[in-house]
Amino acid sequence: MLGSLGGLGRPGRTWIAAHCVVAFFMGCGDPQPGSGPEQGESQALPGVGGDGQTVEQFWTDVDASLSAMALAGRESSEPSSAAGGPVAHRIDLRGPSLSQIDALGAMLLPQHADVWEVRRFVARVLEASAHVRVISARDLAVDKLASVGAHYVRVLLEALRHVGNPLAEARLVKAIELVADDSQKALILKELSPGSRLIAVVLKMGWARDAEAVVRATLDQKSTTLDPAWAIAAVELPGDLHLDGLKFQMARGPSPLRVWEATRTLPGMDSLDDYVARVWRELPRQEFSDRWRELAVIAAHYGHVDALREFAGFLPRKPWWLTQFKELTGYGRDGNESLTPAEWFEENAESLHFDEVRGRYVRR
Structure with missing residues (x-):
């Protein structure tokens, strides 16, 4: 490449050469699916978009957009500029209409998308599906989110960390369930916090024992609104230190029957x-x-x-x-x-x- 720059003066060639060396060692652009490090390898994603917006600012804007849509009720507001493109839908408790299905179906992740394109795609899907308050067994929005693949599970986790909308959280977790594999185990367990919806992924993947400390801490909080998946995860734990928490969930939790059916034969829970x-x-x-x-x-x-x-x-x-x-x-x-x-x-x-x-x- 440098040989073709003969028209430039020596100072110009020296400047370009120096920057190419820096780029070679630091890396240029965002990782592409199937290229760069293996999926399980830890690598920081670019933290600033082309417009100077940080990751946190981006997801904060998306969260604000989803909150505005929820408050609007019948008519959603337009999404944040971070996601791009207007989305206006009526809240529908029956599920998406054909036109809404078509709109979601038309959303495609660009081939060889960089990480910021993936973020914007995830945001658009969340906003386009925010009006549909029924999550079906084969939810189109979940499938779209899962289309980012295992390589970008970390982007789904980013969204889950920042977005507070319950429907968006549920769809993100279901998408992570679809694409997660053992290569993301450390990443997902690191994100798992007491009460997090990610416990569903941990249960599906059989990682409950690896999450023992968080599971015990969650049960110790004795929350009356805790997802029964946390109690079910505790079935895998050794010892009986968590039995009081299980009994509490059976008596005071939101789904006593699920907890009882899962735990009734455990030593200490059988009497x-x-x-x-x-x-x-x-x-x-x-x-x-x-x-x-x-x-x-x-x-x-x-x-x-x-x-x-x-x-x-x-x-x-x-x-x-x-x-x-x-x-x-x-x-x-x-x-x-x-x-x-x-x-x-x-x-x-x-x-x-x-x-x-x-x-x-x-x-x-």
């Missing part, structure tokens, strides 16, 4: 009769509370006939629990389901007895 009795006795009746209903199901499994009555009563609204009710009581075993569970209970209440050995109700 909960007195604990469940106390929790159920102290719990005020809240007919339309899912947490109260789940605790009724749990208490029914420990011989509390009044809880079984409640269980039978709300089954029409929770038909997916019917199998549990049948296994627990023998309802419909003779093939006769002409009575509803509630009617069946009232007809048999006087003769029902809880067999502790068999763990089910029998008729005397």
